[in-house]
Amino acid sequence: MSIKANALDFIMSQVTVRNPGEPEFLQAVREVFSSVIPVVEANPVYRRMKVLERLVEPERSIIFRVPWVDDLGNVQVNRGYRVQMSSAIGPLQGGIRFHPSVNLSIIKFLAFEQVFRNSLTSLPLGGAKGGSDFDPKGKSDMEVMRFCQSFMTELYRHIGPTHDVISSGLGVGGREVGYLFGMYKKLTGQFSGAVTNKGMEWGGSMLRPEAAGFGVVYFIENMLSRRHESLEGKRVVISGSGNMAQFTAKKAIAMGAKVLTMSDSDGTIYDPDGIDEDKLDWIMELKNLRRGRIYEYIDEFDGAEYLDGANPWSIPCDVAVPAATQNEIFLEDAKELIKNGVTAVAEASDMSCMPDAVSEFLRSKVLFGPSKAVNAGGVVASGLEMAQNASHENWSLDEIDERLSQVMRSIHGACVRYGRSDEGFVNYVRGANVAGFVRVADAMVDQGIV
Secondary structure: OOHHHHHHHHHHHHHHHHOOOOHHHHHHHHHHHHHHHHHHHOOHHHHHOOHHHHHOOOOEEEEEEEEEEOOOOOEEEEEEEEEEEEOOOOOEEEEEEEOOOOOHHHHHHHHHHHHHHHHHOOOOOEEEEEEEOOOOOOOOHHHHHHHHHHHHHHHHHHOEOOOEEEEOEOOEOHHHHHHHHHHHHHHHOOOOOOEOOOOHHHOOOOOHHHHHHHHHHHHHHHHHHOOOOOOOOOEEEEOOOOHHHHHHHHHHHHOOOEEEEEEEOOEEEEOOOOOOHHHHHHHHHHHHOOOOOHHHHHHHOOOOEEEEOOOHHHOOOOEEEOOOOOOOEOHHHHHHHHHOOOOEEEOOOOOOEOHHHHHHHHHOOOEEEOHHHHOOHHHHHHHHHHHHHHHOOOOOHHHHHHHHHHHHHHHHHHHHHHHEOOOOOEOHHHHHHHHHHHHHHHHHHHHOOO
């Protein structure tokens, strides 16, 4: 067994004992550590300062009760979380997720990933994540408001513009952000940048809702450009139909791609004619305003099919973008995609692919962009919104889009630098992990044992 394997197995055995029953967190740690162990083994100061051992321990994990009253007057109780993983390179920053699947393992994995995602942007931001097992689906606006207000009644004690800044995430869109910020302002008496993805009329930034999805497409374009290709004419399958999926589709369509699918938890719509701008506008109205289900698409547009209970990965494509949730592509899905001609896969959702699916993509020399690099656009926009709030400025759409494009190009370059093999193939997983890790590890060494 190699030194790397011995070291990885040893530290993972320690992490597993200390974090029992947390499979998502352990999966995320193994994925990163399998890339960075050789870097640590080659750098005695990282070993002496126990950088890896400290990285897997959150600075603090906050768990709290969230009681609220539904429209029938019944008392409901959910659980809230905020895991503040590492502030080594700057104030903490990371989104909030509202979904029934949320538990401590999922929030810890998201926070751990966020540390390296934020590091890759070169912005001075540490990593944190939060959320609740509350399900906004099917809830009235008043129920969502009462929940968000109760959630913030506890969370506000632990966040602030120079300490920890929250943003949107799965199940948390503009409506939820508005309610959260309104309560934060009431409780603190401050109109501050502790929340990003705010409305444009009250401290938000141009392009903030679009940035994560646009960034996904910029990263894909950079990957394809290494093969002297572009998105023009490429068949693209996308899972999900939330903010990330919507704006990934929007930018892909604008760049000449043919978007074939979108989905939600009920199933997938497949439009062989392609989802154009008008059709996407209809989907955005369906999901954002009417809170409808994706199967309604086939009643509106002729020629489309609905795959009940299915994902998009059986549809022949050139580019696949999982944008729904974690671990949505399994090994058999990866094999099906490869058989049907996929040449690039970009994780728009956090840790979209199971480890054996990732290995299959890499073995088959498919361009594979890991989530911590691919979906960093939201972090970029949050950082720019924080800067605008601090300076009381508003920057133009073109200026922010150019900065977003530049940062995604820089992230891609860092992945290539650390992930390129002698044969020229780029392992973007290794590249993203090492590039993100080195910056955080060096900061931890410089700051001592804290």
